[in-house]
Amino acid sequence: MFGRTIRAAALAAAVISLASGGALAQKKYDTGATDTEIKVGNLMPYSGPGSAYGVIGQVEAAYFKMINDKGGINGRKVNFISYDDAYSPPKAVEQTRKLVESDEVLLMFDPLGTANNTAIQKYLTSKKVPQLFVAAGATKFNDPKNFPWTTGWQPSYQSEARAYAKYILKEKPNAKVAVFFQNDDLGKDYLKGLKDKLGARIIAEESYETTEPTIDTHIVKLKASGADTLVNISSPKFAAQAIKKIAEIDWKPLHILSNVSSSIGSVIKPAGFENAQGVVSATYLKDPSDPQWDNDPGMKEFQSFLAKYYPEGNKRDILLITGYALAETLAQTLKQCGDDLTRENVMKQAANLKDWRTEALLPGIYMNTSPTDFAPISQLRLMRLSGEKWELFGDVINGDTDD
């Protein structure tokens, strides 16, 4: 009796080890991956109101061309298929279906925009197709429990907001905080992050609609609230208006500006450098327009990549280094997958980035993911506007921890 059990167990063990051993030695593929190729789908607004972001897709394509020239990832060429979604959610759904069902991609990589990613998320989840490293900061893209096929990439709006809150608590423990925010997902996400940490220190909230011609009246109201700290969560045009108006009415709060609107060229310069001195924001990437990185080895590598594979790109544009860093993250994930290119393993590896970094990130910032945390970047560094550029200051702040 006992012997039979042993024999059965041994047999079972042999069968299992044979099966798994076979699997290890054998390459495993899902649709979209073969011995020679990995098909990656992508959506970008190459036309329409978001077309300025289209360069992200172009630089990603250039990056994979470089990877392929160097022999690909674990010997497989990356076939990067990128379609135009015109920044329109219905079009994004249509193009995603085409990528999944007709082009048969292994995964979707870096679709851009909160609305577009929300629109395609349900479909990809039902098809069990990975939606990796979306170019949108909404916190909802880090929700492994309900959406196990979607991961974020950049620090979420809530992480960023909590980083500001930590700074305020440290610098001005008795701050009277006014929050000016856009009345949509973006603004509310930030607001939640701020409220989590600041609570009753927020004495005034003003929201605006994107249809308003000017936001002057809100700024007047916030000044009247007696706040000494302003957290400004607005999109570029309104951020520029706010910076200008605050200077005009001679209000001098500690002004914290969301990363969304921290572009020197499209916000600070139109608003006037003299009006924006001392404004504080946060970032996680090396800005190619900042001369302090000109001799940085990582930046030099990026620039020589641009010169060879994307010479028509504006080498000072931060969107290009964003796309480059995103593509590097995907390359790392696929490298970690080895020969097991199933969609399940892709997700497993995307959730298994451990203290990994690319040289496009600011020094001290690392990517970390786990099966319960799908947000690769949670760390930021603060910066303050001085003269005509941002100056980094302070240590790396983690927006997702409670310290």
Added chain:
Amino acid sequence: MELFTNQVLAGIATGAIYACMALAVVMIYQAIDHLNFAQGEMAMFSTFISWQLMQWGVPYWGAFIITLAFSFVAGIAIERILFKPLAKAPVLTNVAGFIALFAIINSSAGLIWDFTIKQYPTPFGSAPFLGSQLISTHQAGMIGVTVLLLLGLYFFFQYTRIGLAMRAAASVPESARLVGINTSWMIALGWGMATAIGAIAGMLIAPVVFLEPNMMGGVLIYGFAAAVLGGLTSPFGAVVGGFLVGIFENLAGTYIPGVGNELKLPIALALIISVLVVKPAGLFGRHIVKRV
């Protein structure tokens, strides 16, 4: 009390924007009896032209005058090419034409100058006006220009032959034609003037809201509200309406509980509807209609 004063002053400052736009709206309404939905986009495009001229090194006032001339000619050209053939067509056809024009101009501006915001200079400076931190010298200058424009239009329509002819052509085209007025060209002239006034409005608004293809989207709706409130036939009413809408919007947003900031745009729309229901001619419209 300070908040009240501040909000009224801020309302006057924003109201100046609406007043400028309302003036252009009324001009075109005088000429063709329709609201031109593309008016804001035409103003935006003119403003981009002047910005481009300044980028090429033309000084502010040079660019200002060239832009006015360009806009005047462009307005006439649009009427001749697009809307003269539609003159006898139903209103809806015209509306479709306006919307097409809106989309075409908006996208072309995006294509040529892209969608990022541009800084636009002001000839008045942006220091506080008379010590008030709420109204800058630019906004004061804007109010001044609006008033000057209004006076100019008043004299033009009251005391010049061509102004009188334009009014006649707009209100009683049949009789006007019988007394030898070329009504068709009067309409074209109306388009030209409205476009030029729109250009002035655009160039005054741009330093406040920043120059970009969608800068006029919200402004035009408030401009319509202002024009309807003041009376679509009265330039004076349009300007007063502009200031009233600006102040009303701020005070409602600040003091009426439950209205708040989310409903600022609906306030403008509600205003349009209530005025049309209660007093369709607007505050100052009727008087002018009687004189003609």
